[in-house]
Amino acid sequence: MTNATSFNFQAAFATRVRGMTASAIREILKVTQQPDVISFAGGLPAPELFPLDAVRAATTAALDRYGPAALQYSTTEGHPPLREWIGQQAGIPAQNVQILTGSQQGLDLLGKILISEGDTVLVEAPTYLGALQSFQPYLPNYVQLPTDEGGIDVDALEDILKTTRAKLLYAVPNFQNPTGRTLNLERRKRLVELTAQHGVLVIEDDPYGALRFTGEALPSLYSLGLELAGSVDQNHIIYSSSFSKTLVPGLRDAWVQAARPIIQKLIMAKQGADLHTPTLNQMIVTELLPILPAQIETVKKAYGERAQHMMARIATDFPGDTQHTVPEGGMFLWVTLPEGIDTQAMLPRAVERKVAYVPGSPFYALGGGENTMRLSYCTATPDQIEKGIKALGDTIREALN
Numbered sequence: 001m002t003n004a005t006s007f008n009f010q011a012a013f014a015t016r017v018r019g020m021t022a023s024a025i026r027e028i029l030k031v032t033q034q035p036d037v038i039s040f041a042g043g044l045p046a047p048e049l050f051p052l053d054a055v056r057a058a059t060t061a062a063l064d065r066y067g068p069a070a071l072q073y074s075t076t077e078g079h080p081p082l083r084e085w086i087g088q089q090a091g092i093p094a095q096n097v098q099i100l101t102g103s104q105q106g107l108d109l110l111g112k113i114l115i116s117e118g119d120t121v122l123v124e125a126p127t128y129l130g131a132l133q134s135f136q137p138y139l140p141n142y143v144q145l146p147t148d149e150g151g152i153d154v155d156a157l158e159d160i161l162k163t164t165r166a167k168l169l170y171a172v173p174n175f176q177n178p179t180g181r182t183l184n185l186e187r188r189k190r191l192v193e194l195t196a197q198h199g200v201l202v203i204e205d206d207p208y209g210a211l212r213f214t215g216e217a218l219p220s221l222y223s224l225g226l227e228l229a230g231s232v233d234q235n236h237i238i239y240s241s242s243f244s245k246t247l248v249p250g251l252r253d254a255w256v257q258a259a260r261p262i263i264q265k266l267i268m269a270k271q272g273a274d275l276h277t278p279t280l281n282q283m284i285v286t287e288l289l290p291i292l293p294a295q296i297e298t299v300k301k302a303y304g305e306r307a308q309h310m311m312a313r314i315a316t317d318f319p320g321d322t323q324h325t326v327p328e329g330g331m332f333l334w335v336t337l338p339e340g341i342d343t344q345a346m347l348p349r350a351v352e353r354k355v356a357y358v359p360g361s362p363f364y365a366l367g368g369g370e371n372t373m374r375l376s377y378c379t380a381t382p383d384q385i386e387k388g389i390k391a392l393g394d395t396i397r398e399a400l401n
């Protein structure tokens with residue numbers, strides 16, 4: 001053996017992953033995970049609401065029903081009864097449904113099959129950070145779409161589409177992560193029409209849609225696209241959803257609904273990624289479908305109360321010149337502070353006061369939002385909301401002075 005020399009791992013990495021860095025949020029969460037810090041920073045569903053007993057019973061039921069087949073390799077497309085059920089809910093054939101190992105896998109695989117280097121991908125400003133992470137290795141060229149209380153500004157979208165050859169638009173229309181905002185009906189219709197006219201595919205990422213605690217449910221972009229196209233296999237909207245926020249995230253069960261050409265390529269990409277979503281997990285989720293409506297009610301009620309409580313405390317404890325979104329569902333709200341306040345720089349001060357949030361700028365593909373922050377209300381107790389919002393109000397007031 002010759003002398004050991006240091007191996008140059010950096011040079012070994014593929015060019016497409018050289019720009020990959022640790023998620024800004026993960027780094028931030030490390031600081032905020034001290035046990036005495038009240039954290040509004042996390043993005044996890046409330047674990048005390050998980051239907052533990054039902055999952056235990058569903059596991060036994062799946063093993064009893066299927067025997068060794070529950071532990072065998074299975075088809076890439078997914079467990080047939082689960083695909084059937086999802087198809088029925090959406091009024092489409094099961095063959096247009098692909099089961100995925102978390103909707104995060106769907107984002108990665110859709111990036112893989114749709115994005116060539118330099119393709120223009122339109123994203124909301126701000127958008128879901130995990131989508132940016134999934135798409136980044138495929139080297140897209142991002143264009144940010146301005147947003148306001150009603151979601152994406154569709155006039156701006158129209159202008160962008162006139163001058164930019166876009167391949168794909170990615171959006172979270174219901175109770176968006178990170179802002180909690182919902183795309184209004186009129187804009188949904190225009191977004192679907194405009195993208196169809198310009199030949200732009202749309203990924204509608206909808207993990208939170210079932211968790212509406214106030215207001216009227218709105219039609220999905222997918223259903224509007226279906227109406228416009230008149231055929232499931234001509235719909236240019238790709239719909240993605242998940243059992244992570246309605247049941248439990250740890251089973252990693254999610255799905256995509258799309259036109260056959262997209263599903264066929266997704267199947268091939270998924271074969272290369274993990275062959276199939278764990279067989280037993282899909283069977284457990286299928287056994288749990290009868291309790292899903294009651295479980296959704298439980299989660300909605302709890303999150304709705306927590307959101308109301310947090311907004312009430314913000315109204316009394318934050319300085320008057322702060323603004324926040326009013327989510328009608330989901331897990332997050334978004335706070336905008338006066339210009340000039342940098343929430344990333346302010347975070348250590350908040351942690352000193354034993355409260356944490358996620359600064360807003362990592363959610364922007366091309367930068368912005370330095371004066372914004374994401375707050376999650378879904379895991380906080382009333383007492384934590386009171387103390388945490390008070391401490392955060394004091395931190396903001398100090399920064400303003």
Ligand SMILES: Cc1ncc(COP(=O)(O)O)c(C=O)c1O
Pocket residue numbers: 043101102103104105128130172177205207241242243244249253254
């Ligand atoms: C908008 C959005 N999409 C996708 C995901 C990933 O969810 P899943 O657990 O289904 O992979 C999340 C998780 O937080 C999310 O907020």
